[in-house]
Amino acid sequence: MGRIQKRERGEHYPPGFIKLKIIEYVYNNVNGVKTPVLKEHLKIKYRVGETKGVLGHLKSLEEKHYIKGTHEPGLDTIWFPPDTLDHLPALLTDREVWGALRVDKKPVADVIDWLQDNCDSVVKLYNTQFFNKTVKPQLVQNLYSSPPLLDEFNAILGTDLKSVPRSETDERALRELYNRALSESPTVMYHMYIPSLLIRAGLYAIQINSKMYVQIAETALQDNQNQYPFVRHQLSEVRKQLQSWKDTDHVPGDMFKSIEAFGLASVYVGMSIDHIQLPHIGEKIDSILWDPATNVTLGKYLKNPFFSVEHMKFLIILAAVWGAFSAKK
Known part of the structure; x- marks a missing residue:
């Protein structure tokens, strides 16, 4: 094995970086990894040779239940992912791991900053073996039955959304879309454990304040036409629809008729924010x-008599824009 180059004097990783890399490595070795193997990995890939520091990180992560170890006299400790998922909300907001403040206590602008800073690390974590085999199947089931913010939504708006019957084909299409979002979208990933202020704003904009779309859309279409994936005739149709709502006070009304519609809109708003x-x-x-x-899939569950799926997608994107930039939270 070649000689390991030492880090330059004064070269430092961001706070929490090595702890996060330990978690990633353990989560990518669900059958267990011994301490010497883990230390060698950190030494080769990140030039970390301080044994005492690594052992301190392992102890800290175990105490927080982010990883677990087998401790037998005379044997190397073997490290595994935890047996339950209870630790994940704490892990995703731990400033000692991410090197950031708890984003659930920060203004919307800081939530965006946090996502931009940690986007790639969140995606990498969600694509480890542990997340693929254990976490994602549970998150997909949650999106089917009880998406984040559903209880709050039902209570505030007086609704009682239920699931609708699904064929095997429908089930497969939903599962594929949810799995793709949970593999690529950091906003959706984070939302599953720490409900997003941005997604929340978008969902409420879609459901209870449709007239807001007229004002937002007119400004957005004028200032940022290239941001929206519509050809000329589609933009013309959207403008006509918006003008109709303005002139007749005719708004789309209830968007969400089922839990599936609510979960899909949550995922779509999240990806639109991304x-x-x-x-x-x-x-x-x-x-x-x-x-x-x-x-x-959107057309099957987000049915609305007043606009097509493409127009509906356009409005959901506008809601994401509003959720990301409005100061009125």
Whole structure:
């Protein structure tokens, strides 16, 4: 094995970086990894040779239940992911891991900053073996039955959304869309444990303040036409629809008729926020947003007599813009 180059004097990783890399490595070795193997990995890939520091990180992560170890006299400790998922909300907001303040206590602008700073690390964490095998199936089930903010939504708006019957084909299409979002969208990933202020704003805008779309859309279409994936005739149709709502006081009304509709809108708003706020992952996000299969799934559950699926997508994107930039939270 070649000689390991030492880090330059004064070279430092961001706060929490090595702890996060330990978590990623353990989560990518669900059958267990011994301490010497883990230390060698950190030494080769990140030039970390301070044994005492690594052991301190392992102890801290174990005490917080982010990882677990087997401790037998005379044997190397073997590290595993935890047995339950209870630790994940704490992990995703731990400033000692992410090197950031708790975003659930910060203004919307700081939520955006946090996502931009940690986007790639969140995506990498969600694509570890542990998340793929254990966490994501549970999150997909949650989106089916009880998406984040559903109880709050039902209580405030006096609704009682229920699931609708699904065929095997429908089930497969939903599962595929949810899995893709939970593999590529940091906003959706984070939302599943720490409900997003941005997604929340978008959902309420869609459901209870449709007239807001007229004002937002007119400004957005004038100032940022290239941001929206519509050809000339589609933009013309949207403008006509918006003018109709303004002239007749005719608004779309209830968007969400089922839990599936609510979960889909949550995911779509989240990915729309990624599209706007995280352009460096735009290609992967847009491959989901503009996939014809996504259109079909949206049209099946987000039915509304006043506009097409494409127009509906446009309004959801506008809601995401409003959720990301409005100071009125």
